[in-house]
């Protein structure tokens with residue numbers, strides 16, 4: 395089964411209108427890239443302008459969260475339909491920062507994933523253990539439970555991002571052996587639940603991916619791309635990571 399790789403950038407709460415220059419550099423550089431999909435997920439305030447700038451290019455634009463409902467009295471929230479209307483084609487869901495700072499549980503993430511698919515967005519669903527959970531031997535169980543609880547009944551238009559929480563923004567990464575083992579476990583669970591369709595789901599690795607470690611991490615079996623935080627704010631670094639796929 396060949397899966398087309400995806401490198402997605404999570405800008406988190408970074409970026410203003412003037413940051414469109416970074417997107418334009420990524421769009422320019424992307425023209426010479428090989429077989430890889432690219433998505434940039436800026437803050438919600440930038441989605442419409444970024445989507446307009448990226449229209450007709452090979453760079454997609456995504457949101458970083460959405461509400462489960464399509465509309466209603468949910469002050470401050472944004473629905474999947476609104477992201478789509480603004481030009482997004484994807485959305486990151488269940489990022490560990492949403493789980494930690496906004497109390498998002500697996501069932502909340504699952505409802506948001508259903509909403510994303512309803513609106514025609516690619517859902518990038520994040521899972522991953524904390525340092526304490528890994529050190530106490532619970533990483534596999536935690537990831538299995540998050541995967542089980544966060545995914546809906548079908549897995550088309552879904553990408554899973556394995557992001558060990560302790561690797562996000564820290565410069566630390568798991569060993570290649572640990573990444574291989576966890577991605578293998580995720581693949582196994584996807585295929586036992588969804589059959590052949592589970593083979594087609596892309597599993598991204600996320601957590602301190604940089605140009606220096608991208609080749610090693612992205613070369614691991616069942617690693618179908620990367621979810622990139624810090625390095626995606628720099629066009630050169632983001633492109634250097636994507637260039638692993640020549």
Ligand code: PEP
Pocket residue numbers: 404557561562563564600601602603621622623624625
């Ligand atoms: C992220 O927040 O999804 C992430 C992977 O961040 P970083 O690349 O900065 O570790």
